[in-house]
Amino acid sequence: MADMDRDDLLSLYRQMLLIRRFEEKSAEMYALAKIAGFLHLYIGEEAIAVGAIAALRPDDYVISAYRDHGHCLARGSDPGKVMAELFGKATGLCQGKGGSMHLVDLAKRFMGGYAIVGGHIPLATGLAFASKYQKQDLVTVCFFGEGAVPSGQAHEAFNLAALWKLPVIFICENNRYGMGTPVQRAVALYENVAEAARSYGIAAERVDGMDVLAVRDVMRKVVDQVRAGQGPYFIEAMTYRFMGHSMADPSHGHYRTKDEVAEHRKRDPLVVLKETMLNQVHCSEADFKELEREVGDLVTAAVKFADESPFPDPASLYTDVMAED
Amino acid sequence: MLLSYREALNQAMREEMRRDSRIFLIGEEVGYYQGAFKVTKGFVEEFGPQRVVDTPITEAGFTGLAIGAAMAGLHPIVELMTMNFGIVALDQIVNNAAKIRYMSGGQLSVPLVIRGPGSAAHQLGAQHSQSLEAWFCHVPGLKVVAPSTPQDAKGLLKSAIRDQNPVIFIEAQLLYGTKGEVTEGEYTIPLGQAEVKRTGMDVTLVAYSKMLLVALEAAEQLSREGLDVEVIDPRTLKPLDLDTIVTSVKKTGRVVIVEEGWRFCGLGAQIADSIYTAAFDYLDGPIVRVTGEDVPMPYSRPLEDAAIPDVPRVVAAVKSACGVA
Numbered sequence: 001m002a003d004m005d006r007d008d009l010l011s012l013y014r015q016m017l018l019i020r021r022f023e024e025k026s027a028e029m030y031a032l033a034k035i036a037g038f039l040h041l042y043i044g045e046e047a048i049a050v051g052a053i054a055a056l057r058p059d060d061y062v063i064s065a066y067r068d069h070g071h072c073l074a075r076g077s078d079p080g081k082v083m084a085e086l087f088g089k090a091t092g093l094c095q096g097k098g099g100s101m102h103l104v105d106l107a108k109r110f111m112g113g114y115a116i117v118g119g120h121i122p123l124a125t126g127l128a129f130a131s132k133y134q135k136q137d138l139v140t141v142c143f144f145g146e147g148a149v150p151s152g153q154a155h156e157a158f159n160l161a162a163l164w165k166l167p168v169i170f171i172c173e174n175n176r177y178g179m180g181t182p183v184q185r186a187v188a189l190y191e192n193v194a195e196a197a198r199s200y201g202i203a204a205e206r207v208d209g210m211d212v213l214a215v216r217d218v219m220r221k222v223v224d225q226v227r228a229g230q231g232p233y234f235i236e237a238m239t240y241r242f243m244g245h246s247m248a249d250p251s252h253g254h255y256r257t258k259d260e261v262a263e264h265r266k267r268d269p270l271v272v273l274k275e276t277m278l279n280q281v282h283c284s285e286a287d288f289k290e291l292e293r294e295v296g297d298l299v300t301a302a303v304k305f306a307d308e309s310p311f312p313d314p315a316s317l318y319t320d321v322m323a324e325d
Numbered sequence: 326m327l328l329s330y331r332e333a334l335n336q337a338m339r340e341e342m343r344r345d346s347r348i349f350l351i352g353e354e355v356g357y358y359q360g361a362f363k364v365t366k367g368f369v370e371e372f373g374p375q376r377v378v379d380t381p382i383t384e385a386g387f388t389g390l391a392i393g394a395a396m397a398g399l400h401p402i403v404e405l406m407t408m409n410f411g412i413v414a415l416d417q418i419v420n421n422a423a424k425i426r427y428m429s430g431g432q433l434s435v436p437l438v439i440r441g442p443g444s445a446a447h448q449l450g451a452q453h454s455q456s457l458e459a460w461f462c463h464v465p466g467l468k469v470v471a472p473s474t475p476q477d478a479k480g481l482l483k484s485a486i487r488d489q490n491p492v493i494f495i496e497a498q499l500l501y502g503t504k505g506e507v508t509e510g511e512y513t514i515p516l517g518q519a520e521v522k523r524t525g526m527d528v529t530l531v532a533y534s535k536m537l538l539v540a541l542e543a544a545e546q547l548s549r550e551g552l553d554v555e556v557i558d559p560r561t562l563k564p565l566d567l568d569t570i571v572t573s574v575k576k577t578g579r580v581v582i583v584e585e586g587w588r589f590c591g592l593g594a595q596i597a598d599s600i601y602t603a604a605f606d607y608l609d610g611p612i613v614r615v616t617g618e619d620v621p622m623p624y625s626r627p628l629e630d631a632a633i634p635d636v637p638r639v640v641a642a643v644k645s646a647c648g649v650a
């Protein structure tokens with residue numbers, strides 16, 4: 001059962017709020033052309049990254065796809081360095097070479113965002129393989145969309161993870177769409193995408209991805225099992241993307257209705273947690289005001305840092321292509 | 326009539342699909358989403374979902390399926406959302422599509438077009454900005470086409486669709502919105518024919534796809550400085566129309582080749598080799614190449630700009646080829 005400690009809930013809320021406000025600001029910065037390329041927002045899905053990562057140790061591995069700001073921030077990366085990366089600045093997490101889709105923060109064991117759908121899932125099994133090989137009691141958590149589940153790379157990775165009992169947790173963020181394609185038109189067993197993993201003997205379950213406490217509860221149980229060597233696990237977190245697929249896609253597009261988006265917005269993960277906090281741990285509106293102020297300041301400072309940072313020196317074009325001898 | 330590159334492609338496929346019911350289109354978001362870059366606007370409405378097939382994110386799977394369908398007498402057009410994802414399907418393209426006719430002693434054929442945008446757009450990062458034409462050109466059994474104008478895009482795509490071989494048809498995101506005059510009514514442009522896009526006496530400048538536009542701009546600028554540049558667009562990269570290039574070289578004696586792809590083992594190296602072999606005695610100096618830098622594409626704007634050939638670099642290369650400062 002969820003433990004109802006006031007500070008604990010405030011901290012979870014604060015993390016989700018940071019992601020939300022950070023991304024709203026990113027969208028603004030995109031409109032101002034401070035950020036370019038593809039920008040995929042995680043708005044609506046924050047409870048998954050925050051809930052799942054809250055169940056991890058700092059030395060566990062986390063890897064994700066291109067919709068990666070939430071995972072990176074939930075892992076504790078400096079919002080200023082993340083924003084600077086989105087701006088393409090020299091002070092960014094990857095010195096401007098990665099961008100929104102390719103954030104990496106090794107110090108936080110955030111092993112990266114990857115933009116070839118399905119392509120990072122084998123990498124996750126590799127991270128898990130390495131920790132097992134080195135007899136480290138680490139788990140690897142791999143986030144991906146439901147759109148990656150049919151990909152061959154996912155299936156090959158599932159099989160290897162199961163075959164070798166690797167300590168990896170696959171978290172499918174089922175936001176019901178891959179770009180404009182609803183899951184019903186992409187996954188044969190769309191009512192239960194976890195069957196893809198079960199068919200390889202991987203234990204799986206579904207969780208309400210709008211409820212950060214539910215996500216964390218499931219993860220706490222699963223992380224213990226996986227860390228204890230019981231093999232991989234697959235979690236299907238049911239969620240919804242409130243914004244368009246990327247900044248190039250309007251918030252509802254041709255493929256879904258405004259009403260559908262509005263319906264899902266009623267279960268906004270921030271609202272869901274806030275209700276619990278107001279009702280069960282005596283938080284007041286004043287607490288939320290204070291969080292808004294604090295997070296607002298952080299995001300403002302992140303933008304200021306990114307904006308004032310220099311662009312990379314063109315001479316850095318060839319650095320880090322190869323390891324130095 | 327004035328058409329965008331995107332509209333020209335749309336017309337080519339539409340006309341061919343009306344003509345021949347064996348032709349069908351398959352790929353991610355080609356139907357109800359109208360194509361990731363809106364090239365297939367109106368297709369699912371006109372031809373229905375049997376002939377305009379939306380797929381899950383399974384490039385290897387649906388490319389393989391299309392190859393099988395081609396072996397059985399259909400004429401598939403596979404849309405890759407971008408050529409980068411063709412890497413996921415590379416096994417199918419290289420080990421199956423390119424070899425099936427040969428391995429079967431000519432019993433089987435694979436009439437198939439695989440099309441989508443290659444090269445960089447703006448700050449899409451390392452996994453979404455690649456120019457991979459040299460990879461495809463390397464493989465016996467494939468034809469490779471990379472048109473630069475709406476007129477060429479339409480005429481060449483129609484020929485590619487009618488061809489009995491697998492044809493890799495490389496478009497460019499930054500070309501989709503460009504406009505040009507397109508012949509009214511039915512026409513085709515044969516594969517394997519270069520075109521002189523601008524005549525000149527002093528130097529031959531070879532460029533294709535997006536780089537053709539850069540080359541033409543450079544030629545314009547150089548003409549104001551007194552250099553008369555002949556610009557040739559091979560249009561089809563394989564088979565390469567060497568005759569047209571050599572005819573020009575015999576006239577000018579100097580050659581510059583521009584490509585956006587990586588320098589090492591890039592297509593320009595092959596074109597230079599072919600020219601040296603066919604017309605060495607006509608050259609007044611070494612062939613000069615302008616290429617993308619040998620680095621994964623960085624996200625940050627100044628670094629990305631540094632990595633891609635531009636007008637000043639082409640101008641400088643032409644001057645150096647002509648021995649003027």
Ligand SMILES: Cc1ncc(C[n+]2csc(CCOP(=O)(O)OP(=O)(O)O)c2C)c(N)n1
Pocket residue numbers: 067115116117118144145146147148149173175177178179241245353382384406410413
């Ligand atoms: C191999 C590959 N094919 C296609 C794409 C283009 N693409 C980017 S995101 C996406 C949809 C992915 O949907 P899903 O996995 O559900 O993740 P979500 O965007 O919903 O988080 C597609 C088709 C890609 N990046 N990689």
Ligand SMILES: [Mg+2]
Pocket residue numbers: 145146147173174175176177178179
């Ligand atoms: Mg999805």
